[in-house]
Amino acid sequence: MSAAYPTTWRKPPQMIQSRGWRIALAIGAIAYLVLAIGSVEINWTRVIAGMERAQRFVAGFLQPDFTTRWRDISNGLMESLTMTFTSTVVGVLISIPIGVGAARNVAPQWVYYICRSIIAISRALQEIIVAIFFVALFGFGAFAGFLTLTFATIGFIGKLLAEDIEDIDEAQAEAIRATGASWLQLINYAIQPQVMPRLIGLSLYRLDINFRESAVIGIVGAGGIGAALNTSLSRYEYSSAGAILLIIIAIVMVSEYSSGYLRKWVK
Amino acid sequence: MSIASADPPIWQHRTPRKRLLLWVGWLACVALFVWCWERMTQRTIWAFVWDAPNAAADIGSRAFPPRWSYMERLWGPLWDTINIATLGTLLGIAMAVPLAFLAASNTTPSRWILRPLALFIIVASRSINSLIWALLLVSILGPGILAGILAIALRSIGFIGKLLYEAIEETDISQVEAITATGASQAQILTYGIVPQVLPAFYGISVFRWDINIRESAILGLVGAGGIGAQLNASLNTLAWPQVSLIILVILGTVVVSEWVSAKVRHAVI
Amino acid sequence: MLRIEGLTKTYKTGDKALSDVSFEAPQGQVIGLIGPSGAGKSTLIRCINRLVEPSSGAVWLNDINLAALRTGELRRARRRIGMIFQEYALVERLTVMENVLSGRLGYVGFWRSFTRRYPGADIANAYRLLDRVGLMAHADKRADALSGGQRQRVGIARALAQDPELLLIDEPTASLDPKTSRQIMRLIVEICRERTLPAIINIHDVVLAQQFSDRIIGLQSGRMVFDGPPSGLTEAVLTQIYGEEDWTAMRKGASDEADAEAEEKAQTEQMLRAL
Ligand SMILES: Nc1ncnc2c1ncn2[C@@H]1O[C@H](COP(=O)(O)OP(=O)(O)O)[C@@H](O)[C@H]1O
Ligand SMILES: [Mg+2]
Numbered sequence: 009m010s011a012a013y014p015t016t017w018r019k020p021p022q023m024i025q026s027r028g029w030r031i032a033l034a035i036g037a038i039a040y041l042v043l044a045i046g047s048v049e050i051n052w053t054r055v056i057a058g059m060e061r062a063q064r065f066v067a068g069f070l071q072p073d074f075t076t077r078w079r080d081i082s083n084g085l086m087e088s089l090t091m092t093f094t095s096t097v098v099g100v101l102i103s104i105p106i107g108v109g110a111a112r113n114v115a116p117q118w119v120y121y122i123c124r125s126i127i128a129i130s131r132a133l134q135e136i137i138v139a140i141f142f143v144a145l146f147g148f149g150a151f152a153g154f155l156t157l158t159f160a161t162i163g164f165i166g167k168l169l170a171e172d173i174e175d176i177d178e179a180q181a182e183a184i185r186a187t188g189a190s191w192l193q194l195i196n197y198a199i200q201p202q203v204m205p206r207l208i209g210l211s212l213y214r215l216d217i218n219f220r221e222s223a224v225i226g227i228v229g230a231g232g233i234g235a236a237l238n239t240s241l242s243r244y245e246y247s248s249a250g251a252i253l254l255i256i257i258a259i260v261m262v263s264e265y266s267s268g269y270l271r272k273w274v275k
Numbered sequence: 276m277s278i279a280s281a282d283p284p285i286w287q288h289r290t291p292r293k294r295l296l297l298w299v300g301w302l303a304c305v306a307l308f309v310w311c312w313e314r315m316t317q318r319t320i321w322a323f324v325w326d327a328p329n330a331a332a333d334i335g336s337r338a339f340p341p342r343w344s345y346m347e348r349l350w351g352p353l354w355d356t357i358n359i360a361t362l363g364t365l366l367g368i369a370m371a372v373p374l375a376f377l378a379a380s381n382t383t384p385s386r387w388i389l390r391p392l393a394l395f396i397i398v399a400s401r402s403i404n405s406l407i408w409a410l411l412l413v414s415i416l417g418p419g420i421l422a423g424i425l426a427i428a429l430r431s432i433g434f435i436g437k438l439l440y441e442a443i444e445e446t447d448i449s450q451v452e453a454i455t456a457t458g459a460s461q462a463q464i465l466t467y468g469i470v471p472q473v474l475p476a477f478y479g480i481s482v483f484r485w486d487i488n489i490r491e492s493a494i495l496g497l498v499g500a501g502g503i504g505a506q507l508n509a510s511l512n513t514l515a516w517p518q519v520s521l522i523i524l525v526i527l528g529t530v531v532v533s534e535w536v537s538a539k540v541r542h543a544v545i
Numbered sequence: 546m547l548r549i550e551g552l553t554k555t556y557k558t559g560d561k562a563l564s565d566v567s568f569e570a571p572q573g574q575v576i577g578l579i580g581p582s583g584a585g586k587s588t589l590i591r592c593i594n595r596l597v598e599p600s601s602g603a604v605w606l607n608d609i610n611l612a613a614l615r616t617g618e619l620r621r622a623r624r625r626i627g628m629i630f631q632e633y634a635l636v637e638r639l640t641v642m643e644n645v646l647s648g649r650l651g652y653v654g655f656w657r658s659f660t661r662r663y664p665g666a667d668i669a670n671a672y673r674l675l676d677r678v679g680l681m682a683h684a685d686k687r688a689d690a691l692s693g694g695q696r697q698r699v700g701i702a703r704a705l706a707q708d709p710e711l712l713l714i715d716e717p718t719a720s721l722d723p724k725t726s727r728q729i730m731r732l733i734v735e736i737c738r739e740r741t742l743p744a745i746i747n748i749h750d751v752v753l754a755q756q757f758s759d760r761i762i763g764l765q766s767g768r769m770v771f772d773g774p775p776s777g778l779t780e781a782v783l784t785q786i787y788g789e790e791d792w793t794a795m796r797k798g799a800s801d802e803a804d805a806e807a808e809e810k811a812q813t814e815q816m817l818r819a820l
């Protein structure tokens with residue numbers, strides 16, 4: 009074979025071109041990992057003691073006990089489900105005007121900034137923190153949970169809806185504008201048909217998320233099945249906790265499957 | 276041409292029967308909503324609700340200004356929070372990647388045993404919020420950031436696993452066939468045919484999850500799993516509102532920074 | 546030398562894609578496989594390297610029956626069969642060099658391939674092939690940064706890196722413009738001549754097939770209906786292969802369709818502007 013061709017080849021670096029930077033980044037990453045792992049304190053005696061509990065939990069998960077706490081479970085479940093549905097409906101209804109207002113191509117500047125900040129606040133605040141405040145303001149129970157989930161839904165749907173509207177086909181919007189249509193007509197004829205199917209898809213997706221969240225905010229007193237879970241875990245009743253977790257998983261699976269089916273049907 | 280002709284075809288195609296069905300559907304939704312609302316508010320004490328504006332004003336006046344001097348006690352928990360998120364994400368990735376390959380229909384070695392099992396693990400992990408995982412792990416392992424890291428990892432498995440296996444299933448089959456046709460082994464087909472195709476998605480998903488995990492790890496301390504949430508819990512229990520407002524500002528700042536970092540990294544990768 | 550005996554393929558869906566196909570391909574012969582879409586051309590060449598499992602029949606390559614090999618043996622046999630694809634099927638996110646080197650995967654171990662430490666001879670050979678197909682300057686580019694014609698050249702280099710005894714080529718020009726198509730076909734035929742490689746080329750385009758192959762095999766609904774020199778492709782034979790429809794009209798039809806589509810698009814735009 010001709011010796012004219014090189015016999016070595018190295019893959020050129022894909023992301024970071026400079027060799028110095030690559031080395032610096034690698035050293036930095038390793039140093040961080042060493043420091044971070046070093047700061048994890050593990051109390052081995054406690055961990056070993058915990059293994060017995062872990063076994064009991066696994067056993068509880070495999071032999072769930074639905075009956076002993078059935079009243080708590082069914083009440084919590086009912087609260088979670090009703091809270092999920094109402095908060096999704098109200099949240100989506102509120103997020104529609106906010107989403108439209110947060111779309112740069114259809115909203116005036118000052119409306120745009122107001123709506124964007126509402127969305128930013130809603131997204132930045134963790135559901136749990138919001139729930140803590142709503143519980144402090146509105147008292148324990150499902151109503152605070154409903155408000156929390158509604159608030160979170162607004163940020164989620166509002167942002168995605170605004171992005172969708174900003175992505176719409178400008179040609180169609182232009183065409184409608186050229187007819188001298190009013191702003192409302194523009195929304196109705198140019199925007200709505202283009203984003204409606206996705207809005208329905210997003211709402212179904214959010215329904216799913218809201219149910220999962222509803223199982224958590226009960227931990228801080230905002231109603232739902234999370235409260236029952238919290239109680240059974242703090243009493244080390246692992247078979248009841250296992251039952252609740254299995255119910256949550258089952259409902260999430262059913263809702264995922266059926267929302268996938270619904271989404272197909274809507275399209 | 277009139278405006279009406281701009282109606283999307285979807286509306287014109289509806290037969291009267293379909294329209295009726297649609298109306299019945301909407302009506303059922305409204306009825307369901309009313310019923311749910313009644314059930315949900317059965318035990319609501321409306322006096323509290325009407326009093327909420329006063330309560331809000333009260334808390335607001337106590338919470339401001341934030342107690343800035345408390346900041347020096349927050350650096351340690353903040354460092355823990357970031358570590359919980361980062362180490363938890365790394366651990367989650369390590370477990371999610373093999374699961375994703377087991378769960379993807381085009382790479383799974385066993386369609387009837389391992390694939391359903393992997394899918395179940397992914398759904399289970401996704402269904403259970405990290406705070407619940409933390410609750411569970413604190414009850415098993417005792418309080419501390421180890422429980423937090425594991426909680427974040429266990430929750431991340433489902434998220435990363437699901438998105439990654441979907442990306443694997445969407446890979447271009449012809450590239451895989453081309454590698455197969457060269458006589459490559461299974462492991463080589465995986466690393467040459469599939470991995471390069473899913474790598475950008477993988478980086479994007481991981482960084483995105485890290486960003487979410489920063490948010491989630493900030494509150495794990497509420498149930499004893501370490502990080503800045505523990506300070507939040509303590510301040511809430513003692514009704515130290517100026518500290519609460521400072522902690523929330525710190526959490527918000529961290530979230531904004533992590534979102535910025537994740538957006539930058541994702542932009543660089545894709 | 547390749548010998549196919551009684552090759553039959555019935556897909557799980559019940560489609561009988563091939564029935565009882567037999568022929569022999571001597572050293573250095575370029576065979577053009579023609580037939581209407583759905584005739585079973587792709588199925589036939591995929592049955593040879595078993596990307597598709599044949600239902601029955603034998604595929605002899607130098608006294609080895611490929612159809613009867615088990616997994617490990619099949620991998621070893623595949624190393625010597627180069628394949629070139631319609632949509633190039635390059636690993637888009639890898640560099641051109643990695644794509645060419647991937648032709649050596651069957652010869653190097655996993656760890657070497659994973660760390661990209663190929664033997665020096667393989668690398669020199671890859672450079673030589675890239676030079677041969679005129680892409681020496683593009684070795685470090687990512688495959689998705691190349692044009693269609695360039696990508697197909699990489700595909701050719703990858704197949705040749707395998708040091709093949711047989712080339713299987715599935716519609717190499719279907720995604721290319723007419724001029725590039727000719728260049729690619731010429732390159733393939735030249736290479737087959739240089740190495741006295743037998744090749745089976747699926748082509749939709751009868752004119753290209755006629756111009757570049759030594760021998761034509763016509764498939765129709767999974768059956769061989771013609772086997773002979775390109776000069777034997779008379780109007781009558783083509784009518785037999787492509788059915789009652791006039792075969793010259795077929796290609797015209799395709800372009801008509803594209804024209805109609807473009808026109809429709811323009812019309813929609815116009816209508817929207819008139820709103
Ligand atoms: N994976 C498959 N599963 C089922 N039927 C297939 C598959 N691939 C091809 N077929 C069928 O086999 C027949 C031959 O297809 P193909 O070999 O792709 O034809 P060609 O390449 O000549 O266009 C067609 O009827 C096609 O529908
Ligand atoms: Mg074909």
